[in-house]
Amino acid sequence: MSGNTLGLLFSVTTFGESHGPAIGCVIDGCPPGLALSVEDLQPDLDRRKPGTSRHVTQRKEDDIPEILSGVFEGVTTGTPIAILIRNTDQRSKDYGNIAETFRPGHADYTYWMKYGQRDYRGGGRSSARLTAPIVAAGAVAKKWLRERFGVAVRGYCSQIGEVLIPFETHDDVNGNPFFAPIKPDSPKLAELENYMDALRKSGDSCGAKIYVEAVGAPVGWGEPLYDRLDADIAHAMMGLNAVKGVEIGAGFTSVTQKGTEHSDEIRNGKFASNNAGGVLGGISTGQPITVSIAIKPTSSMRLDRETIDKQGNAVTINTHGRHDPCVGIRATPIAEALLAIVLMDHALRHRAQNSDVKVGTPKVL
Secondary structure, three states, X not given: OOOOEEOOOOEEEEEEOOOOOEEEEEEEOOXXXXXXXXXXXXXXXXXXXXXXXXXXXXXXXXXXXXXXXXXXXXXXXXXXXXXXXXXXXXXXXXXXXXXXXXXXXXXXXXXXXXXXXXXXXXXXXXXXXXXXXXXXXXXXHHHHHXXXXXXXXXXXXXXXXXXXXXXXXXXXXXXXXXXXXXXXXXXXXXXXXXXHHHHHHHOOOOOEEEXXXXXOOOEOOOOOOOOOHHHHHHHHHHOOOOEEEEEEOOHHHHHXXXXXXHOOOEEOOEEOOOOOOXXXXXXXXXXXXXXXXXXXXXXXXXXXXXXXXXXXXXXXXXXXXXXXXXXXXXXXXXXXXXXXXXXXXXXXXXXXXXXXXXOOOOOOO
């Protein structure tokens, strides 16, 4: 299997399966001299890990990372950083009933047809469990971007199923189980709780929309054609399990906008709007880089679904075990990590090629 690496100069290769002994990643290209410890990785891993509320899978994983290489005396050495996260709460017996059948909406059928075999335990390599190492790598990128350029990468959930979540504040995103940008006393919280409780009781699932942004990225990151910054961001986001759509800036709203509305005018040395999402011609503008992703409903559910087995016979299946009724609930820290990884990669690429470029034009804010 190829295609397990994201990035060029700052690259992340993940390994492992959902029910194997461990998962992890190897980070190549991190510059030397960055102070790094497990404590830098743990907060984001805690945000992503399962079992944190009744609205997500009850699989219990501590997700404690082990840094095996690339760090000496508390700082990165410039050599590959290997991070290991052990699996401790696998229940493979829950998946015995799907060993010979293909779950609708999952990668079971395509993996079987491509490789002639598959690890059916929790989806194996196709499991969202493999996003934990990405979050760990993203924590490294976040720290480097913050310390080197003052870039802040942050996100929130803007919709769960039919429930739209209006933005109120970034301050309390981590204070509720939905990563919703609302205040603790917001009536929207009770609405989300009731919606998810009813959904779980019905045995069905729903999708979600996640918004993520990077504030403080300078002008110039990205390449103008096939390595466009926005194209690489979309490529990374589509690598996240269950993502079915990516919007940069105004995204699909651009279809109904007039050119006079969509084009971001420059007035008095400032952009008047940010429909471009912080990227023009594949290159960052210095404005916030804004991304939204659409996550499909969880395919694992208790309700009967029609499918086939390995012999092509029609069968009925429902999926037992511990599953997120909405996988989008835990996706915010993963989307942040992916954006940070892409930005660090392009920051290093820009430094390698254009560090001596001098321009005399004024900076647009």
